[in-house]
Amino acid sequence: MNEKILDSKNVSVSFRINGELQTALHKISVSIKRGEVLALVGESGSGKSTLAMSIMGLHNAEQTEVTGSITLDGHELIGLTERQFDQYRGVRVGMIFQDPLSSLNPLMKIGEQISEAIVVHDKNAPNLKGHVQRLLTDVGIINPKRVAQQYPHELSGGMRQRVMIAIALSNEPDLIIADEPTTALDATIQAQILDLIKEIQLKKNAGILLITHDLGVVAETADTVAVMYAGQIVEQADVEELFANPKHPYTRSLLRADPSNVSPGEELYAISGTVPALKDMDHSKDLFLQRIPWLSDDVVNATIDEELEVVGDNHFVRGNAWKTFEFLDVTEKGHAK
Amino acid sequence: MSELVKIENLKVYYPIKSGFFDRVTDNVKAVDDVSLTIETGKTYGLVGESGSGKTTIGKVLVGLENPTSGKISFEGQVVTTIKQKKAINYNKDVQMIFQDSQSSLNPRKTIGDIISEPLRSFGVPGKIGAGYDGQRSFEQDKINARVLELLDIVGLPARTVTQYPFQFSGGQRQRIGVARALATNPKLIVADEPVSALDLSVQAQVLNFMKKIQRDYNISFLFISHDLGVVRYMTDNIAIMHNGRFVEIGTTEDIFDNAKHIFTKRLLSAIPSLDVKKREENRAERKRVEREFVQYKNDYYQQIGSYMRAYDLESISETHFVAIKKGEN
Numbered sequence: 001m002n003e004k005i006l007d008s009k010n011v012s013v014s015f016r017i018n019g020e021l022q023t024a025l026h027k028i029s030v031s032i033k034r035g036e037v038l039a040l041v042g043e044s045g046s047g048k049s050t051l052a053m054s055i056m057g058l059h060n061a062e063q064t065e066v067t068g069s070i071t072l073d074g075h076e077l078i079g080l081t082e083r084q085f086d087q088y089r090g091v092r093v094g095m096i097f098q099d100p101l102s103s104l105n106p107l108m109k110i111g112e113q114i115s116e117a118i119v120v121h122d123k124n125a126p127n128l129k130g131h132v133q134r135l136l137t138d139v140g141i142i143n144p145k146r147v148a149q150q151y152p153h154e155l156s157g158g159m160r161q162r163v164m165i166a167i168a169l170s171n172e173p174d175l176i177i178a179d180e181p182t183t184a185l186d187a188t189i190q191a192q193i194l195d196l197i198k199e200i201q202l203k204k205n206a207g208i209l210l211i212t213h214d215l216g217v218v219a220e221t222a223d224t225v226a227v228m229y230a231g232q233i234v235e236q237a238d239v240e241e242l243f244a245n246p247k248h249p250y251t252r253s254l255l256r257a258d259p260s261n262v263s264p265g266e267e268l269y270a271i272s273g274t275v276p277a278l279k280d281m282d283h284s285k286d287l288f289l290q291r292i293p294w295l296s297d298d299v300v301n302a303t304i305d306e307e308l309e310v311v312g313d314n315h316f317v318r319g320n321a322w323k324t325f326e327f328l329d330v331t332e333k334g335h336a337k
Numbered sequence: 338m339s340e341l342v343k344i345e346n347l348k349v350y351y352p353i354k355s356g357f358f359d360r361v362t363d364n365v366k367a368v369d370d371v372s373l374t375i376e377t378g379k380t381y382g383l384v385g386e387s388g389s390g391k392t393t394i395g396k397v398l399v400g401l402e403n404p405t406s407g408k409i410s411f412e413g414q415v416v417t418t419i420k421q422k423k424a425i426n427y428n429k430d431v432q433m434i435f436q437d438s439q440s441s442l443n444p445r446k447t448i449g450d451i452i453s454e455p456l457r458s459f460g461v462p463g464k465i466g467a468g469y470d471g472q473r474s475f476e477q478d479k480i481n482a483r484v485l486e487l488l489d490i491v492g493l494p495a496r497t498v499t500q501y502p503f504q505f506s507g508g509q510r511q512r513i514g515v516a517r518a519l520a521t522n523p524k525l526i527v528a529d530e531p532v533s534a535l536d537l538s539v540q541a542q543v544l545n546f547m548k549k550i551q552r553d554y555n556i557s558f559l560f561i562s563h564d565l566g567v568v569r570y571m572t573d574n575i576a577i578m579h580n581g582r583f584v585e586i587g588t589t590e591d592i593f594d595n596a597k598h599i600f601t602k603r604l605l606s607a608i609p610s611l612d613v614k615k616r617e618e619n620r621a622e623r624k625r626v627e628r629e630f631v632q633y634k635n636d637y638y639q640q641i642g643s644y645m646r647a648y649d650l651e652s653i654s655e656t657h658f659v660a661i662k663k664g665e666n
C-alpha cells in the first residue's frame with residue numbers, strides 16, 4: 001500500500017547552451033507513494049517541467065545531461081533507450097503537458113489521436129469509437145462527436161488541454177504527471193477534472209505528480225508539497241503544515257503574493273529581482289537570499305548543507321537564514337527572531 | 338469617460354465538416370450575438386466556460402479573424418473586417434497577449450527578433466506607455482534599446498535576446514508574449530490568460546505593471562482569465578460567457594457580490610479555497626450548486642437539442658444585466 005511508485009535520488013539535469021553545459025536541476029530527490037499526490041510548486045523557470053521531462057525520458061539526449069537515479073516501481077529509468085522508455089510512456093506513466101498544442105499532432109483529428117493512445121496499450125481494444133467518446137465526455141467535452149472530428153487548431157485552449165488529459169488518462173496509468181493541467185480551464189471544469197484525476201488515482205492506487213502555480217488547487221488536492229527555487233527544492237511538507245507553517249523565505253513570499261485578499265487599489269506583493277542565470281547558480285548557497293536586499297553579504301554568501309534539514313514530521317527546509325529572521329516581508333527590512 | 342471600442346451584435350460561426358467527404362454539415366456558433374463597449378482606461382474581464390468563445394472575441398478584436406456578422410468600431414471608425422483594420426494601422430493601437438505562449442512565438446526566431454518585430458513595423462514610440470502618439474523612430478539602436486527595456490519590465494535579463502523560445506520555461510515564454518504586446522504602446526491590449534503560467538510573485542509583477550501603465554497612460558484591457566481571484570483584483574467590469582453568449586454583465590462588485598445568473602453562481606462556487614481544512618465542505622457545496630443548476634436551468638436557457646442557449650440580457654440595474662427568461666425577475 002505504501003510502496004513508492006516513483007523514487008528519484010540526486011537528479012541533476014544540464015542543458016547545452018551556447019556549447020556549454022548549464023545546470024537547470026541540481027540534485028533533486030523526491031519520491032511519490034502509491035495513492036499520494038505530490039504538488040510541485042515554485043518560481044517560474046525553477047526546473048519543474050525539467051524534472052517531469054526527465055521522468056518521461058523526453059529530453060533531447062544530445063543537448064541534455066541527466067544524472068542521478070529515477071525509479072518507477074523499482075525499475076531504473078535513467079539511461080533507458082527510446083524503445084525501453086516506450087514500455088512506460090503513455091502506458092504506466094501518463095503525462096499531461098504544460099503546453100497542449102505542441103504535444104498534439106496538428107495534422108490528425110482528435111478522435112484518431114485518442115484512438116492511437118488507446119491502441120498503444122491494447123491492440124484489440126473493442127468499440128474504439130465508443131471508448132473515445134466516453135473519454136471526451138469524462139473530461140467535460142459537451143459534444144464529443146463533433147470534437148472527435150476536429151483538428152487541434154479548431155479547439156479552444158481549454159478543450160485542447162482536456163483532450164490531452166483524456167489521452168494521458170486513457171490507459172489508467174500508475175503514475176500521473178500533470179504539468180499545469182488546469183491553467184486553461186474554468187473553475188467548474190477544473191473541479192470536475194481534478195475529481196476525475198482523483199477517481200482514476202483511487203481505481204489504480206496511482207501516484208500523482210502535480211505541477212501547478214495555483215495554490216488553491218494545491219490546497220484542495222495535494223497530500224505533500226515540494227517548493228522549488230533555482231533548480232532545487234527549498235522546502236517540503238505535508239500540505240496542511242506547509243500552509244500553516246511555512247519556513248523558507250521563498251515559500252513565505254510565495255504565499256504572500258496571492259491576490260485574492262488584496263483590494264484592487266493596493267499593489268500586489270512581489271519579490272524584487274530575478275532568478276540568476278543558470279550559469280551563475282552556485283548551488284552550495286541558498287540562492288534565494290540574493291533576492292532579499294536587506295540581508296548582509298555574509299548571510300547571503302554563506303555555504304549551506306547540501307541536505308535539507310528536518311524541522312518536523314515530514315517537514316524539510318533548505319538553508320539556515322529562516323532560523324535567524326522572520327521573513328514576513330523580504331522586500332523590506334526584516335526582523336531578527 | 339470615452340468610448341474606445343464598440344462591439345455590436347458580433348457573431349462568429351465556424352463550419353463543421355463531417356462524413357466521408359468532409360462536407361460542411363453544420364456551424365459552431367463560437368460567438369453568438371454579443372455586444373460590448375470598452376471605455377478608455379478601463380479593464381474588462383471576460384470570463385466563462387472553456388470553449389465559450391472568449392479567445393474568438395479576442396481574435397476578431399485584434400484582426401486575426403473576420404466576423405460572420407456584426408460591427409466593430411474603434412474611436413468612431415468602423416473596423417469590422419481585417420481589411421478595414423489594416424487600412425488604419427490598427428494594430429499599432431490594439432495588441433494581443435496570446436493564450437498559447439509556445440505556439441505564438443516563432444521557434445526559429447530569437448527573442449530579440451520576436452519582440453522587435455512590431456517595433457520595426459510601427460516604430461519605437463518616444464517613451465514607453467500606452468497611447469503615446471508622438472514621434473516614432475525606426476532606428477536600429479532605438480529598437481534594440483527598447484527591446485531591452487521591455488524585457489526588463491517583464492523581469493527577463495538582457496541575455497534573453499539571443500536565445501530561442503524552446504530554451505525558456507512556460508512562464509518565461511508568457512512574459513516574452515507580454516513584452517511583445519507592450520512594444521508599440523497600444524491603447525488596448527487583449528490579454529488572453531496573460532498570467533496563467535506564472536508563479537504568484539511574477540504574476541504580481543506583471544499585474545502591478547499592467548495597472549501602472551493603465552494609471553500612467555490610460556490604457557484599456559480586455560482581460561480574459563479563468564482565475565477569478567485575479568479577475569476580481571484587475572477588472573472594473575466583467576462579462577460572463579457561456580456557449581457563445583453573454584449570460585451576465587456587470588461591474589466587478591455586481592458579479593462577485595450579487596451574482597444573478599445560475600452559471601455565474603456555479604462558477605463562483607467552484608473557486609478552490611486556500612483553506613486545506615475546508616476541502617470536503619467545498620466539495621459538498623459544489624455538488625449542491627450543481628444540483629441547483631440542473632434543477633433551474635430552464636429559467637436561464639432555451640434547450641435546443643443538446644445545446645443550451647442563454648436568453649437575451651435583461652437589465653436589473655444601470656450596470657447589471659442578466660440573461661433570463663422574460664418576466665422572471
Ligand SMILES: Nc1ncnc2c1ncn2[C@@H]1O[C@H](COP(=O)(O)OP(=O)(O)OP(=O)(O)O)[C@@H](O)[C@H]1O
Binds near residue numbers: 046047098504506
Ligand atoms: N531545452 C532547453 N534548453 C536550454 N534551457 C532550457 C531548456 N529547457 C528549459 N531550460 C531552462 O531551464 C530552466 C528550467 O526550466 P523549466 O521549464 O523546467 O521551468 P519550470 O519550473 O517548469 O517553469 P514554469 O513554471 O515557468 O513552467 C529555465 O531557466 C529554462 O530557461
Ligand SMILES: Nc1ncnc2c1ncn2[C@@H]1O[C@H](COP(=O)(O)OP(=O)(O)OP(=O)(O)O)[C@@H](O)[C@H]1O
Binds near residue numbers: 386
Ligand atoms: N478554427 C476553428 N474551427 C472550428 N471551430 C473553432 C475554431 N476556432 C474555435 N472553434 C470553436 O469555437 C468555440 C470557442 O472557442 P474559443 O477558443 O473562443 O473558446 P474560449 O472561450 O477561448 O475557451 P478556453 O477558455 O478553453 O480557451 C469552441 O467550441 C471551438 O471548438
Ligand SMILES: [Mg+2]
Binds near residue numbers: 048050098507508
Ligand atoms: Mg514548466
Ligand SMILES: [Mg+2]
Binds near residue numbers: 157393529
Ligand atoms: Mg481561449
